[in-house]
Amino acid sequence: DGGITQSPKYLFRKEGQNVTLSCEQNLNHDAMYWYRQDPGQGLRLIYYSQIVNDFQKGDIAEGYSVSREKKESFPLTVTSAQKNPTAFYLCASSIAGLANYNEQFFGPGTRLTVL
Amino acid sequence: SQKIEQNSEALNIQEGKTATLTCNYTNYSPAYLQWYRQDPGRGPVFLLLIRENEKEKRKERLKVTFDTTLKQSLFHITASQPADSATYLCALGSGYALNFGKGTSLLVTP
Numbered sequence: 001d002g003g004i005t006q007s008p009k010y011l012f013r014k015e016g017q018n019v020t021l022s023c024e025q026n027l028n029h030d031a032m033y034w035y036r037q038d039p040g041q042g043l044r045l046i047y048y049s050q051i052v053n054d055f056q057k058g059d060i061a062e063g064y065s066v067s068r069e070k071k072e073s074f075p076l077t078v079t080s081a082q083k084n085p086t087a088f089y090l091c092a093s094s095i096a097g098l099a100n101y102n103e104q105f106f107g108p109g110t111r112l113t114v115l
Numbered sequence: 116s117q118k119i120e121q122n123s124e125a126l127n128i129q130e131g132k133t134a135t136l137t138c139n140y141t142n143y144s145p146a147y148l149q150w151y152r153q154d155p156g157r158g159p160v161f162l163l164l165i166r167e168n169e170k171e172k173r174k175e176r177l178k179v180t181f182d183t184t185l186k187q188s189l190f191h192i193t194a195s196q197p198a199d200s201a202t203y204l205c206a207l208g209s210g211y212a213l214n215f216g217k218g219t220s221l222l223v224t225p
Contacts, residue, residue: 031211035215040217041217042119042204042214042215042216042217042218043159043204043206043213043215044215045212045213045214048211048212050211056211058212088156090158090159092158101146101147101164101166101208103149103161103164104149104159104161104213105161106158106159106160107158108157108158109156109157109158111156
């Protein structure tokens with residue numbers, strides 16, 4: 001089955017700890033994205049990558065870091081510098097960058113809670 | 116400032132009726148607009164895309180309109196069913212990013 005997976009589904013972290021969220025896709029998509037969703041809020045873009053070994057900051061990149069060493073993988077690290085990390089994190093992919101009007105395919109999300 | 120506004124209050128309708136959801140935007144010039152469905156605790160699922168030069172798009176029971184003069188998109192679900200109950204998100208596209216609205220919750224009752 002083709003798709004996009006995220007792990008873990010639920011994640012608990014103590015304040016001051018870094019944590020890495022996994023995102024893998026087997027759709028052979030070039031572009032991948034990370035969003036954050038807070039209750040009653042729209043999705044906000046954290047980082048995106050249009051191609052392997054390249055990524056750009058989105059609207060709320062502070063306190064986050066990413067890597068794109070492989071086409072199918074786009075892990076997100078939430079660092080201790082992120083002031084309010086508790087949220088629902090969504091990873092997405094598209095065939096190419098959105099300038100080509102492509103739909104995004106989303107993973108099931110990871111709910112991060114900072115204790 | 117840029118804004119994307121969707122009905123903040125939940126929309127409750129009776130099964131079989133047409134649901135109409137609104138997406139208004141300001142200070143954007145989107146090349147296209149997308150609609151997604153999101154169920155609780157899950158990732159959004161793509162439904163429809165409409166480009167700036169298109170007025171209307173249909174897919175089965177779904178219809179989207181796009182009025183760049185009014186800066187508004189309407190999303191219609193005809194013959195609604197309880198299974199259509201979900202949150203619907205509009206997203207404006209320009210360049211390499213999508214900008215999402217907060218979504219409208221739809222509840223279809225039997």
